[in-house]
Amino acid sequence: MATLLHLDSSLNGENSHSRAVTAAFREAWESEHPDGTVVYRDLAADPLPHLTAPAYYAGFSDPAAHTPEEQSAFALRKQLLEEAEQADALLIGAPMYNYSIASGLKTWLDHVIAVGRTVASEQPTLAGKPATVVTSRGGAYGPGTPSEGQDHLQPYLEMILGEKLGLKTDFILAELTMAPNVPAMAELIPLYEKSHQQSRADAETRGRTLAKQLAA
Template sequence: MTLFRLDASIRTEGSASREIADVVEAEWLAAHPGDAIERRHIGVDVLPSDAWPNAVAGSYVPADARTPAQRDAVALAAGLVDELLAADAILLAVPLYNFGVSQHIKTWIDLVVTDPRASAGSTPLLAGKPVVLCTVRGGAYGAGTPREGWDHSTAYLRRILGDVWGADLTVIEREFTLVGVNPALDAFEDLAAEMHQGALAAAREAGKVLALGDAA
């Protein structure tokens, strides 16, 4: 089996989303030792900022009439879709940045959508494929909090991955990752620790389920 893992954090060391995804990956590897893991870290090895408009423009002209930039962008988009289709399971680690969708994950999604296979026919791109999304937030945005409704990322990712692409989606969420970093949040240390442990436990369970090829 093959696992495709995508990270969107701008950090490699100390990344909260990466920590959660590492737990999922470890459980998957425990069930599939030696099997392939394909990786893409778009927060560090960023996708070109002009790739999306070039891919869009290139999709409206014959292949032999495309500019070099359009050809490269169309090929990049096709490669991104190839990674998704080739995988038996998918793991995404995506933080909330500035209350919204990270530019890195948005560029990735926009490029994927330009490929004809992402919209062809009635079968969604990831129909029934097990996908685990690990997403983290520095503050707290749940019901009753002062910033309820300020998370403009998670619902969007659910919509794209689950509703548009048809993935069998499991979402693991962790909040208050900035407790211990931002002194204004020191009063929430116990709650943050509880949320952290809950996310790790959820990641272990999701990894076990993902390894079976049937995310819950």
């Protein structure tokens, strides 16, 4: 049985566009692989504590030699690392906030980026796992748009998840999510609706396909 690690980081609860798309992926995954396991973390509703110096530096030493303080500090980081390592696939909801990722997702990354284990290792422990990243943003940042070049979310995640952690990363994008709420963007509502529908369809297809592959 395959295990999916599902992370959401949107602050918007039921009104979240990224959560709607990750939910579509997960529903498709579970319908195709009902015997599988889903480990879920809501990084907004149940935020992780920021990485501390004792927890960080404990990652460079032998766990058997950790002091009680280091053991306590490293306990959560160890749990988060093992959740990612034991997963067969990752699903990450990553809305854009202020041109980059949510602070809750950044905190999770700080815990699971471990030198000599998940990065900078001859055998990085997350390498090769498929990761589906659902990104959403209020505007559009592609070539030719007024905001071209201001997207610091997807390039960062491509680098950190793909190049550094070695995950096989696919992105699903829902954009122009502010169009229904901003009068000046009213003419963009059809493009928003098309993007949102396409992102949900892509998520459902990806969820089913990945579940089939991993359950085979």
